[in-house]
Amino acid sequence: MATDDYTPRISDIDLVALVDGPVDTARQSTLTTLHRGLDDGIAAELKLGCVYVEDAQLLDLRAVHPTWTHGSLVDRILSGVARAELVRYGYAVLGRSPLDVLPVMSDDDVREAARAELTGYWTWAARRPWLWLDPVIADLGLTSMARGRHTLATGRTAHQGSGRRVRRRSGLVGRPAPGQTQGRARPLASRARGPDRLARRPPNRRPSTTLSCPQAQRQAAGRSPPATARSCVLAGW
16 A cells, blocks of 8 residues: 555555553453454455554564464564665554654665565574465565565565566566554554565465475485475575
């Protein structure tokens, strides 16, 4: 939405809400009930997510915040990439502009944010092969790699429109209203952190990285022990 290339039922809707005071247990319970109601009602199939950031913690890059995503409330940081997208493309749904609450980020700052994503979460995930049995993670790994390369090369984040060009250059195909809470909340619209699904794989089809991994190909030919998911993902990178 922030980059004017939202695709209904394909793109995510990701928000950041600045909240007065801590999002304590009582507030988290209220948010969970509220989001489940939205997901079962007017926000069904819209992939609505929101990070609830205590105002005083906004500039703390390591702070974790309650985040509604994929049907549950989890604790996550507000990543550097999300911050870059907010200050470059985001707008206020209610309250102050992202530029009034977040510092401007240079191209080098954006590159560093992308590098942190690749050396942080994705490095952590690559060391846990069982995560890659989930096709969603396999898809996200591929497109996040492509987007990371694009950002490191250009200093700009890749949104849905530019994502198509990134996929073509990388030879990749495949994956590509906030409610009220206690206290005053000021939602900010942001581009989705994860890639948008541009084309869906048929059910039960194995991720393309497995087929392109030399070790997996040797395994299929009966010439080597079973390949781990990690070795295939790293070969894909």
